Amino acid sequence: MNKSEVIWPDYYHPKHSHIHVRSQIEIPEPPEVVWQHLVRAHEWPAWRDGKTMVQILSGDSTLCKNTMFRWKASWLDFHCTVVEYTQHQRLAWKGKKGGVDMYHAWVLEPTKTGCSIVTESTQRGGMTWLTKYFAPKRLRRYQLKWLEELCRQSHGHCGK
Incomplete structure (x- = not known):
């Protein structure tokens, strides 16, 4: 397995999900800098002009293993639990909304000029058999x- 690949729990693996989305960006900051912004869930709403809401349900405002939180963004609204946490490298949470199960993972890998950030998410159950046609x-x-906002938070701007 490549270091930049998500470690999928079998239940959430893309081969078992109706929806799978992967995105990646490289930024000129080390993983340690990016990580500090990624795990501060309470700051996410400020990134999106109030279009995101985060409510920490257990733990403090910085995500760590087993932190439970509610994450609402646009049409998404999930109760989540952090299930993978390797400081400066890997962060993943699973979430549920009604019959829909989701998994969202982040992988940070150092590069010669900063770091590569991969984020992947899957959804299964509920109406995902139908929403798979437009949700991805x-x-x-x-x-x-x-990813662009994470770059801005970490570096001050994000070049295109």
Whole structure:
């Protein structure tokens, strides 16, 4: 397995999901700098002009293993639990909304000029058999905006 690949729990693996979206960006900051912004969930709403809401349900405002939180963004609204946490390298949470199960993972890998950030998410169950026809495009746009904002938070701007 490549270091930049997500370690999928079998249940959430893309081969078992109706929806799978992967996005990637490289930024000129080391993983340690990016990580500090990624795990501060309470700051996410400020990134998106109030279009995102995060409510920490257990733990403090910085995500760590087993932190439970509610994450609402646009049409997404999930109760999540952090299930993977390797400081400066890997972060993943699973979430649930009604009959839909989701998994969202982040992998940070150092490069010669900063770091590569990969984010992937899957959804299964509920109406995903139907939403798979339009949701992936919307999720990809959302992921790309989030990656660009993570770049801005970490570096001050994000070149295109």
